[in-house]
Amino acid sequence: METVSLSARRLAEYVYRGGSIDATIGSANAMMEGTRIHQAVQKAYEDGDEKEKFLSRSLERDGIQFVLEGRCDGLLFRGDQVIVDEIKSTSRSLDEIESPVPVHEAQAMVYAWIIAEEQDLEEIRIQMTYVQSSSREEKRFMNTYQKSFLFEQVEKMVAIYEPFALLMHNRRKKRDDSIAALTFPFGEFRPGQRQLAGTVYRTIEEKGKLFAQAPTGIGKTISTLFPAVKAAGEGKVNQIVYATAKTTTRTTAEEAFRLMKNSGLEMTAVSMTAKDKICFKEKTICQKEYCEFADGHFDRINGAVMDILENEDLMTREVIEQYAMKHRVCPFEYSMDLSYVTDAMIGDYNYVFDPRVSRKRMAGEQKRSSVLLVDEAHNLPDRASAMYSAAIMKAPFLALSRVESLSKSIRDAAKRVNKAFLAIKKELESTYVMTDTCPEEWLEAVREFYEEAERAVHSGIREEGVLELYFAVRQLIAVTEQMDERFYIYIQKQRSDVMLKIVCMDPSDFIAGSAKGYRASVFFSATLSPVPYMRTMLGGVPEDYGLVLPSPFSKEQIDVRLLPVSTKYRDREVTISEITVTLAEAIRQHKGNFLIFFPSYQYMEMGYDEFMLEDEWEDLHILKQSARMTEEERDEFLAAYRTSDRQVIGFAVMGGVFSEGVDLPGDQLTGVAIVGVGLPQMNPERDELKKYFQARGLNGYQYAYVFPGMNKVLQAGGRLIRTESDSGVLLLIDDRYLTPQYQKLLPEEWK
Structure with missing residues (x-):
């Protein structure tokens, strides 16, 4: 008999959600649960009452066994009465809530039915407790239900959900059959790929956490996704969550799934796109009065989800937009709903680590059966720090x-x-x-x-x-x-x-908290070094798995040259001429396309202006990164490396959009110059970070300045050699590269 595990919340939402989106106050679900509010209400429970009680019961229908489960907020005992307490926090005024919200009451009915069956009760009471999130004011609704009535209601909900369950069952069977026959989509593994894939698989199998440094060009994306897909086919994983830092790395993951699909894989994957980017309207105002896609969205969403799952495997932005337009639903909320039911979700770090936009409905069993893959994980500490920081100014209040x-x-x-x-x-x-x-x-x-x-x-x-x-x-x-x-x-x-x-300053506990609950998590990058530093910043512990793979490329492929001059702020005016003369000579000698990286926009502008004084450069196609480039401008910048009939020279910033996630193999890019060691600008905020780590017995200067800077250097240099046949020149411009402190942070093939 086919078994379908189904949370009470998911069932209630599927059946009873309706109406329009009103995201003025945040979530698309008008009501939001708050852990602290739940705990405050539960503190008032009497001795003998139970809180956060896990419930599970099976219900058979048409040869399918539905296992309904969930966590009941409260189970109260008042004399001979048993009461299920369902707590909901809301930003709305409680005066607006005149009766229980149907979707909330339906969720509580599932819990009440399970309790009534377990305890052989003919009747049971449901208490809906609403708490206003700002004032903490409470409002309750109490009703008594017969067990027979609750059973009828649960059975009706399951009957409505059943066609979707059958669709998901058939999709999963096709998926598992296709995975069983799936082979690695390339003819053979690159050096290091098999080891990385095997370690990822073992991490999933053993429910662990892995920190893996795998060099640029090794094929990290397919080497992490392929073993996760194999684990899914064996029932070890229900969903793959692939978290990325940038659009470029999201595209790489999509290409990996497309590659496996061409090799026979039948697996659903949805790509998340930021709300402001995917919105069909000129302004992102999620209200029915303004947006026809928000108006009645929840009345149409189930049909839209069924339609796309019946017809598509890879749900990229373009596919989402096509079906969202067809069914007149919000494309962002549509993709968010799909992210809970597809076999894989590809999206920004926000959807996993940011408490404001993370997928709050992903909890319990679904999370425990999912694997988290974090690409370019060296970016996550800074991103997570921003997620848990905040700033406001005086002027908007005056206005x-x-x-x-x-x-x-x-x-x-x-x-x-x-x-x-x-x-x-x-x-x-x-x-x-x-x-x-x-x-x-x-x-x-x-x-x-x-x-x-x-x-x-x-x-x-x-x-x-x-x-x-x-x-x-x-x-x-x-x-x-x-x-x-x-x-x-x-x-x-x-x-x-x-x-x-x-x-x-230190988001490591928050990162660890977000990763907790997944069956396994894998943090990987070409620059996860030094490993102890990155493991600490990513919320890991020494007992977690670690893997450092050597470069698959030979030293002969890369011609490393060093210009030992000072790039420190106080010396820049003096040394900039020597730097640009060296760059000009390297470009004339090498004849290939170059990317020149500077540690800041100001320094880049200085270098660009000085370089332009060297020559007329009519034979060069010279590009310069700007601080606020549109996606089209970025694409044009990179396209020049593929299409220009002149030698292309690009001026860019370390840590920017062109220093990582950019693939320019072969003759597209054969020269990279790195000016400086990437140190963040010295300021009071960085010094505060230095003091924080120093107080914890760590080298504060290295944690605040050296390690983050060198991660940018390694990423920028990693643009040069992308395949086994690539070769090129790497120019390191800074006298600090000769010191032991920096030498030990360089890859072997750069030394």
Whole structure:
């Protein structure tokens, strides 16, 4: 008999979700669960009551055994009465909730039926507890249900879900059969590929965590995806979550799935695209009054999901847009729904690690049977740090306080924050201050503004200024609740303005928390070095698996040259001429396409201007990266390396879009120059990071400056040799490359 495991929440949402999207206050689901709110309600339970009780029961229908499961918020015992308590937090005013929301009540009915069956109860009570997230005000609805009625309701829900379950069952059978026959899509493994694939497979099998450094050009994407796919076919993995830092690495993962599909794989994979990019409307306003795709979205979403699953395997952005237009559903929320039911999800780090946009419905059994693959993992610490940091400025509050069309209450709240900022500014004796606590009166004013803004948003106010500040303040308040020694506060005067920023220096615990619960997780990159440093920053422990693979390429493929001059800030004006003369000579001698990397835009501009004084350069196609390039401009920059009939010279920035995830094999790129050692600019914030790690017995300067800088250097240099037949020249420009500290951080083939 076929067995289908199904969470009560998933079943209730599938059957009862309806209506339109209103994402003004965040999630597409109007109600959001909050762990702390749940815990506060549960603290009031009496002795003998149970909380977070796991429930599971089977229900057979048409030869399929549905295993319904979930975690009941509370099971209360009052005399001879048994009560299922379902807690929901909401940003809405409780006055708007006149009866239980059907989808919530349906979820509680599944739990109540399971309890009634287990305890042989003829009737059972359901208590719906709604908690207003700002005020913590509570509102309850209590109803009594007969076991026979609950069974009828659960059976009806399962009957509605059954066609989808059959579709998923048939898809899975085809998937597993195709995986059994699937062979590695290339004729043979590159050196190191088999070892990486085997280690990933063993990590999944043993439910572990792996940190793998695999050199550029080894084929990391297929070497991690292929063993994960094989594990899925053997029932070890239900879903593959492939988290990426950039669009380019997402495309590489899509190509790997396409390659396996051409080899016979029948597996569904959805690619996530940011809401602002995939939105069909000019502005991303998720309300039915503005957007016809938000209007009635949930009434049409089940049909849209069934349609695409019946007809498509690889659901790229273009495919999602095609079906979203056909069914008139929001393409972003459509892809989010698909991410829970496809065999693989390819998406930005946000969907796994950012508490604001991570896939909150992925929990419990689904997460425990999923594998997390984190590509270009060296990028994750900085990205995660930003996710758990927040900043707001004074000026927007002053501007909002002067908008006459807004209510007096919200204008007054904005004035109070502005006034609190002015008080901070008055006390500042220099342009900035670093501290570890938020000013008390300022934080109180910010919280009052948040409550007023939330009420305004729910009453239908749509002014962008209110919405933007609402989201910014909500993020900041969430960060203040996490604050400990891993955070610092940076307050800075900016002419007439003031900025307050809360910075997360060490996101490692948050990264570890997000990865916890997956069957296995694999963090991999070409520059996961030094391994102890990266493992620490990514929330690992020494007991976790580690793998460092040597380069598959020979030293003869790369001609490393060194120009030992100072690129330190104080010496740049003096040495820039010598650097550009050396670059010009290398370009004239080499004749191939070059990428020249600098540690900052300012330094790059200096180098570019000096280089242009060397010659007319009419025989060169010279490109320069800009700080705010569009996707089209980036594509044009890279296309020149493939199509130009002149020698292409590109000026770019280390750590930018052209320094990683860029593949220019063969003659497209045969020369790379790296100016400097990539150190971040010295500033009070980096020094705070240095002090933080120093206090933990680590080398603070290396953790704050040297290691992050050299990761950028290694990524930039990795653009040069991409295949076994590539060769080229690598020019390292900095005298520090001769010192032992930096020598030991260079790959063997660069020494």
